[in-house]
Amino acid sequence: MRAFVRLTHLLVCAVIALAWGGGRLAAQDIAARIEKGAVPLFARAMSRKGVRPLFRDAAQGTAQDHPGQYSAIDIETGSRLYAGQCALCHGATGDAVAGADLRRGQFRRSVSDEDLARVVAMGIPDAGMPGFKLQPSEVDGLVAFIRAGFDLTGTAVRVGHVGRGQGIFEGKGGCTACHRVNEKGPRVAPDLSDIGATRTPAALQRSLLNPTSAMLPINRPVRAVTRDGRTIRGRRLNEDTYTVQLIDEQERLVSLIKADLREYELATSSPMPSVANTLTADEQADLVAYLLSLKGLR
Amino acid sequence: MKTFTRCTLPLVVLLASASYQLHAQVSYDRLLRAASEPRNWLIYSGTYASQRYSLLNQITPANAARLEQKWMFQNQVFGAWQSNPLVVDGIMYVTERPNDVLALDAKTGRVFWMYRYTPSPDARVCCGANNRGVAILGDTLFMGTLDAHLIAIDATTGRPRWNIALADVKLAYSITLAPLVVKDKVIVGVGGGEFGIRGFIAALDARTGKEAWRFYTIPGPGEPGHDTWKGDAWKSGGGSVWVTGSFDPDLNLTYWGVGNPAPDWNPDQRPGDNLYSDSVVALDADTGKLKWHFQFTPNDAYDYDSVQIPVLVDMNWRGAAAKLMLWANRNGYFYALDRVTGRFLSGTPFVKVNWASHLDERGRPVQTPQPAGSPTWPGNQGGTNWYPPSYSPRTQLFYFSAWENYATIYRKETSEFQPGRNFSGGGFTVLTPVPGAPGVGIGRRTPINNWTDEVGHGAVIAVDPQSGERKWKFDQFDVTDSGILTTASDLLFTGGREGYFYSLDARTGTLLWKASLGGQIVTAPITYEVEGKQFVSVIAGHALVTFALRDQE
Numbered sequence: 001m002r003a004f005v006r007l008t009h010l011l012v013c014a015v016i017a018l019a020w021g022g023g024r025l026a027a028q029d030i031a032a033r034i035e036k037g038a039v040p041l042f043a044r045a046m047s048r049k050g051v052r053p054l055f056r057d058a059a060q061g062t063a064q065d066h067p068g069q070y071s072a073i074d075i076e077t078g079s080r081l082y083a084g085q086c087a088l089c090h091g092a093t094g095d096a097v098a099g100a101d102l103r104r105g106q107f108r109r110s111v112s113d114e115d116l117a118r119v120v121a122m123g124i125p126d127a128g129m130p131g132f133k134l135q136p137s138e139v140d141g142l143v144a145f146i147r148a149g150f151d152l153t154g155t156a157v158r159v160g161h162v163g164r165g166q167g168i169f170e171g172k173g174g175c176t177a178c179h180r181v182n183e184k185g186p187r188v189a190p191d192l193s194d195i196g197a198t199r200t201p202a203a204l205q206r207s208l209l210n211p212t213s214a215m216l217p218i219n220r221p222v223r224a225v226t227r228d229g230r231t232i233r234g235r236r237l238n239e240d241t242y243t244v245q246l247i248d249e250q251e252r253l254v255s256l257i258k259a260d261l262r263e264y265e266l267a268t269s270s271p272m273p274s275v276a277n278t279l280t281a282d283e284q285a286d287l288v289a290y291l292l293s294l295k296g297l298r
Numbered sequence: 299m300k301t302f303t304r305c306t307l308p309l310v311v312l313l314a315s316a317s318y319q320l321h322a323q324v325s326y327d328r329l330l331r332a333a334s335e336p337r338n339w340l341i342y343s344g345t346y347a348s349q350r351y352s353l354l355n356q357i358t359p360a361n362a363a364r365l366e367q368k369w370m371f372q373n374q375v376f377g378a379w380q381s382n383p384l385v386v387d388g389i390m391y392v393t394e395r396p397n398d399v400l401a402l403d404a405k406t407g408r409v410f411w412m413y414r415y416t417p418s419p420d421a422r423v424c425c426g427a428n429n430r431g432v433a434i435l436g437d438t439l440f441m442g443t444l445d446a447h448l449i450a451i452d453a454t455t456g457r458p459r460w461n462i463a464l465a466d467v468k469l470a471y472s473i474t475l476a477p478l479v480v481k482d483k484v485i486v487g488v489g490g491g492e493f494g495i496r497g498f499i500a501a502l503d504a505r506t507g508k509e510a511w512r513f514y515t516i517p518g519p520g521e522p523g524h525d526t527w528k529g530d531a532w533k534s535g536g537g538s539v540w541v542t543g544s545f546d547p548d549l550n551l552t553y554w555g556v557g558n559p560a561p562d563w564n565p566d567q568r569p570g571d572n573l574y575s576d577s578v579v580a581l582d583a584d585t586g587k588l589k590w591h592f593q594f595t596p597n598d599a600y601d602y603d604s605v606q607i608p609v610l611v612d613m614n615w616r617g618a619a620a621k622l623m624l625w626a627n628r629n630g631y632f633y634a635l636d637r638v639t640g641r642f643l644s645g646t647p648f649v650k651v652n653w654a655s656h657l658d659e660r661g662r663p664v665q666t667p668q669p670a671g672s673p674t675w676p677g678n679q680g681g682t683n684w685y686p687p688s689y690s691p692r693t694q695l696f697y698f699s700a701w702e703n704y705a706t707i708y709r710k711e712t713s714e715f716q717p718g719r720n721f722s723g724g725g726f727t728v729l730t731p732v733p734g735a736p737g738v739g740i741g742r743r744t745p746i747n748n749w750t751d752e753v754g755h756g757a758v759i760a761v762d763p764q765s766g767e768r769k770w771k772f773d774q775f776d777v778t779d780s781g782i783l784t785t786a787s788d789l790l791f792t793g794g795r796e797g798y799f800y801s802l803d804a805r806t807g808t809l810l811w812k813a814s815l816g817g818q819i820v821t822a823p824i825t826y827e828v829e830g831k832q833f834v835s836v837i838a839g840h841a842l843v844t845f846a847l848r849d850q851e
Contacts, residue, residue, distance in 0.1 A: 187452075297458045
């Protein structure tokens, strides 16, 4: 029975993933499918297309050789340097100096890797921090160790330049076609005004490279057809056994009673394209920096 | 240039609507005509006149017995829930304490989004972390916060647009009322009368949050009314504003009730009339300039905040058409004022009153302070309080919740003012049936009514504004802090601390229907319509409950 369910589930997912917009589902099937999620299938589809799954969870992942990330050697180097040079003031867990929690990526002024490197080199005389004369590889190592969250097996994502990232967000990246930041842009995709306050660099990179794997299930695209033949498309905001709430393509809040629907579908793949092949590693790092700088109104 | 603008504008609008269909936009024009779209509830008290009267008439005295619960929404946090929801084109916006905003489907009660603001831990309020709701203009919601900020929120996404601090939270300023939008401005007042603030009403530009004007409810040196204070008492004079005002577009005046002077119970510390405490102020909506004021309780010793809703009524008065303001005050008198000039027209006690013998021809009370240790009627919570009243143009009656046979023994002490700290000037005990019996608190912290009707009870009172006399009353065993809603089918909806939600015949006070909701009703009901069905919503305890007629078989 269990195997049977899983098989049907995969079939359903395949229909959704390969022909989003064409498949049709009874409302009862949907709940079962949501429970499962379709990420593994998506990952497989990606590897068929020759894209490596670079975006393992930060928690379980190992150091990467992706150009957007620092290497395990960098992190190792940084770890040794940190213990010798930095831990005295910043503490073993990186939070001994007020206003900075290095392990959690919270800094008083810095956002980008460049900012961090500058602070290491120049110090912050006002706050009593001296500058350190280090080799470029050693600076890279320190930044990597911080970006990895002090975890030797962690993922250390490169964080580029905020201003350049904003340029990419609003220009080449095409992000503002769907996303809204600080009152600018449409509401059809999730608002990103405070995304930097709730996501790590690793999570942001993962969203950019493989949007589907990082999509919150609640945000899945919905297509519904009412009994009188009206088609409604949008992003799901909330759902229960009998009703579903969404924001439609005209940015209206819509609440639907499932019993009034003839068709109801959820797409398991994100409508957002990956930047893996459209942006260079440096551009991706810049985009991560910009997103990381978005901390919301407060 | 003028011609150019005129012909390109429609084109621009057309292009814009091609890419983005406009959201539900609540223009100022819609707010002005809120009464004519009764399917929505766009303003705290329903309309700018604050009558809390709806033209909806699907639910009638004949079919009210067919009301049934359609949905319920449970509060996400603990504590009394005093919020007044707005309904805009099928979407309900409601706040919960301390400063959450929720957008719900008004038909099913399911949630679209939730915005959470965490006020500063320095926020101090006398009487609970309350918030009474949001205001709307365009597609922006406005919420005042416990730390005296005003926040603009995108009504579609629940995202904050701007966030402005209006006063120093460390001095115990707060905002608990629902703002009032007038034209392009958002008007709010501040709480903190128990902490010796200097109260004010402020208007902010709805688009930017930039402050347009500020009216201090306690006048400073050189301002008219300052001579009603001695020495530095004005600096900590209170005069909080914690209930939403009204607006008369023809007169361009916005009316606001002002709270108690500080310290609350020791008038000897602040000799003089203490303007504009316990007053209604009429302000120019564009400039905030004071047009007139009327003080209900000069040099108040009883905490008789005049924070009731100013109810604006046009009716014949002594044979001539008049623009009136009707006001059942916490001090136990029902007033009719001329809202053009502020002139006192009539004042009649609606409950037992012994703090004053009568009102003089200008409406000023002739005060009769009771000897120390003796009871004063009405008691500290007043003959009525902040909960919204209603006026029905059909019955021409004014309805409100009152506390009957309720008295307090006041005690005055000298309090030293310390910024941000309690500044009460004494205290009070509720009069008990047997002298010396254990005191009874005014809150209700358990479902047991240890107060009983021996210490006072609640009633809905229908007053004829012409005579000030009761037309009918509907008694409750417990007291009530419930507001009132009336409709064009002559129904009246209200509740009380016992948790019953009532529908009464507005002409007679006859009970037509009730539901036991099991939680205190400490706010006013609203009504709206979705897909041709009339709904009535009320908050009881921690649940927002919505009723409509049972579908016909």
